[in-house]
Amino acid sequence: MSSQRRSQFFIVITTFNRADYLSELLGSVAALDPAPDGVIVVNNASTDTTVEVIDGVRREFAALPVPIPVIHHRLEVNSGGAGGFSAGVERALAEGAQWMWLMDDDVTVVPGAVGAFGPWMDKYDAVVGRRYDAAGEPFFWQNSFNTFLGLPLPVKGDIFEETDEFATNVGCFEGMLLHSDAVKGVGLPDSRFFLTWDDTIYGWLISLQRPVVYVNEFVLHKVRPQRSLNLGIRHLNDSSDLSRYYVMRNRGLVAQYLRAHNSYNRVGFALGTALTMSKELVRLVGVEKTLRGGSRLFAGWRDSRQIMAAGDFVPMQPLERTS
Structure with missing residues (x-):
């Protein structure tokens, strides 16, 4: 991660009343190699033990051989995922972030994820990596936004069968990596969405200006089990x-x-x-x-x-x- 293009890599986490999941996520962040340059936790007015978790992690991360700053960005009211990521991205830019890796609180990170992103960071400003589900199986996510219908449609087949990158035009705030140029070009995520559609539209807006790619790199684990059809x-x-x-x-x-x-x-x-x-x-x-x-x-x-x-x-x- 020595390239100037890869400097100031921040993780931006939005959390609300999931202290246990947040603790597990931050524990996995501590094992990242290479490590991020900073972590911003947007606390969406949580009422559980989230504050205690963040305070404890800040002390732990400060004592690491290479300390990692943990910034607790606390909101007075719950602004939803959309508002949380909008506030988190704004704070990351204010802290000098060049890269912002966005994620919810119910995932963990793969230890080599930052390095896995490296080659793609040299080529693109908006990258989405792959995820495992709670059972350890590949998490299904491959969409393309259809403007006629105004919704993302699933892409049939194995998009990585012949290539390790797939050009898409949607975002996913559960693991989307953004360069500051992409953010500055379209503005902050729109907090008016509160929940859902915010990342879809944000990715689409970015795709109007520059490529958005889904890459064949597993970087996250979904840890919250979900019923699925x-x-x-x-x-x-x-x-x-x-x-x-x-x-x-x-x-x-x-x-x-x-x-x-x-x-x-x-x-x-x-x-x-x-x-x-x-x-x-x-x-x-x-x-x-x-x-x-x-x-x-x-x-x-x-x-x-x-x-x-x-x-x-x-x-x-x-x-x-x-x-």
Whole structure:
């Protein structure tokens, strides 16, 4: 990691009331070789023992042979994953980060992950590595954002069968690595999403300016077990009422971003919204074996209509022009 292109590598973690998972993640970060230059933990107004975990880790990391700064960025209110990553990326830039590796709190990192990213960091500004699921199997994630429908579609087959990189146009904040140039070019992640769709749109916005690649490097383990339904070309995992609400509500924000970039098709987007609703209903029945929670889907859809109707929407703005 001696290349100037690879300097100031920061990990940005967003956490909310998962102190046990956070402790396991930070323990794995301590084993990274090479190590990151800093860790930023965005505490989304947690009410459990998250503060104690972070304080303990800060002391442990300071005592390492090569100390790793741990910055506790505490938010006064829970701003969701979107708000957490927006705050974390902003703080990382303020700390001088050149690279920001974004992740949730329910994963662990592979010891050689930073080095595995190295060659790709010499070529690209936006990279997504692979993950193992809680059972140690490859985690399914290979999507491409379809602007006509306004949603990511699964890519069929083994995308790494003949190459170790796949050009995509979506992001995933569970393991996306970003150079500061990519961030500055599109602005911070949009906290208005609160939960879901934020990383999809963020990756799409970056792809309009520069390549976004999914690479054949396993860098994370998902440690939180999830119920899942295998549909062949994709998996559906279990969800929550909060996520169900926002997956529909944020269709309004997706529409506004498509409009801002002259990519909105009224008929296609309506079809995409219907497909999204159908997918979530299949998730309820097939994974969670219930229809309870369906009301949150319809509440989110209703609120998305108000967001779509707003005539004063302003997208997140670039932080500065980059060459």
